[in-house]
């Protein structure tokens with residue numbers, strides 16, 4: 242790099258002096274040229290279409306400086322906001338920003354300049370043009386959290402091979418068999434709610450769902466029992482569960498704390514001394530990897546290489562065993578570890594967050610709650626163990642989950658970067674983005690777009706039962722509208738909504754666990770609604786407090802409730818709504834029989 246500095250200064254100086262001679266360039270323009278040359282020489286932009294390298298991400302700082310210092314930027318025509326609000330009144334402020342500036346704005350993210358997008362046409366263009374957009378920034382900042390697997394793989398070949406192996410594993414037969422695991426985990430976790438309901442105690446539902454979702458993912462994806470639900474949600478957890486929560490928290494810390502981001506590649510020795518917080522994160526990763534290593538070892542010991550067709554006919558088993566046994570797709574232990582870490586993180590907090598907000602919205606909307614409970618009664622009757630067929634029949638419950646994801650998308654933002662210089666398909670103005678520009682698809686705004694959704698901030702699951710088109714004061718040109726006839730699966734996909742709802746993403750990177758999540762969410766919600774009534778302790782979002790990272794979660798509840806006793810998070814008072822007659826009979830039988838057995842003994 243130093244070798245390049247000599248010629249760099251020579252060429253910069255000659256440009257400066259030429260500028261002076263020609264008197265056509267102001268000193269500011271000349272300085273800018275020197276600045277550009279320095280960057281192009283030290284941190285050159287990669288070739289068009291190639292993945293954005295970590296080093297290239299430094300150019301994001303350059304863009305920020307270009308914009309603020311040199312006032313030189315290809316995005317001049319776009320409105321700018323000082324910051325995207327995260328504090329009180331988050332959704333109201335997001336609405337305000339939308340009304341004032343529209344669906345395409347330039348906004349800062351710490352020291353970086355980003356472009357926020359919430360127009361369905363542009364979101365569609367970005368998500369469906371795989372060759373033009375990569376996950377650039379996300380790949381770089383998330384790689385040590387997720388490993389090099391689906392979420393962070395910027396290398397196309399690696400992504401394709403992991404995607405085809407993983408999505409083969411999520412085949413229909415396996416998904417159908419999962420309902421038994423979900424029922425078992427929910428029934429186990431519900432014992433905590435039973436106790437709380439009996440004594441009229443308050444429960445932090447976010448922690449409850451986090452523990453439950455961790456148990457289901459561990460059991461179904463790689464056959465490990467975290468036993469997270471064995472603990473009341475506000476009690477201290479086992480070291481491994483704590484480690485998982487610490488790793489999840491890192492996505493949040495990296496947004497809020499530049500130190501965590503900058504220390505990403507630093508050696509352990511430095512981090513141990515200088516940044517105990519980051520050292521703790523690394524230690525947690527090591528604990529998780531040790532568990533994953535053990536389950537991978539066990540799966541490899543059991544390995545029996547089989548063709549995909551035959552594997553698809555095999556029922557039960559874990560996803561890990563499927564991937565290990567898949568003939569022709571063998572991978573290293575390290576790759577398997579990265580795959581599992583990705584699935585563990587991506588499939589855990591997202592589900593928990595969706596269920597948390599679903600219960601919150603249902604508890605706040607008695608009519609929707611009554612309708613949901615009625616459907617559960619009608620479909621399940623007296624049965625307490627929903628099956629896959631029930632999931633298909635529980636249409637309203639699935640709409641409740643969809644509507645929850647519309648209002649509280651998990652993740653709330655999708656990050657993309659163009660792989661070459663690109664002109665966005667906007668109406669009128671030509672917006673040209675440089676390679677590597679950080680694009681943030683703001684799902685909280687897209688999903689509450691006033692030109693698409695009537696009463697956008699209201700929880701109204703019935704909206705998905707009928708077709709709707711763009712209307713009102715903010716018509717969206719070119720949007721095809723929504724038609725339930727196009728939503729033939731378990732939820733309305735990006736295609737069915739013409740990219741107005743992308744709760745599970747869209748295009749090639751669409752969530753690989755979407756069916757898994759819908760089956761799991763529907764079963765858990767149905768089982769809980771069947772057994773309990775829920776009453777919110779706090780219903781105001783500002784009191785509950787919102788935090789945003791990989792999902793939208795409550796500021797004081799959730800993972801922090803592992804260490805603090807019942808703070809003002811999303812606390813709910815469950816009361817038993819349904820008693821399983823067989824279990825009640827058994828209990829009574831034991832209660833009556835126990836003293837006699839004791840006397841006889």
Ligand code: HEM
Pocket residue numbers: 391392404462583584585587588589591592595646650651652655656743744745746747749750751752753754755757758
């Ligand atoms: C309600 C629950 C869930 C929601 C809302 C959700 C949402 C999403 C979204 C929006 C994306 C796209 C991200 C992007 O485009 O940048 C995604 C990707 C992904 N999700 Fe999910 N997800 C959920 C559950 C799950 C589950 C249960 C798993 C696995 C067990 C999973 C695994 C993944 C993976 C591996 C990807 C990356 C796919 C790729 O890039 O090829 N997700 N998810």
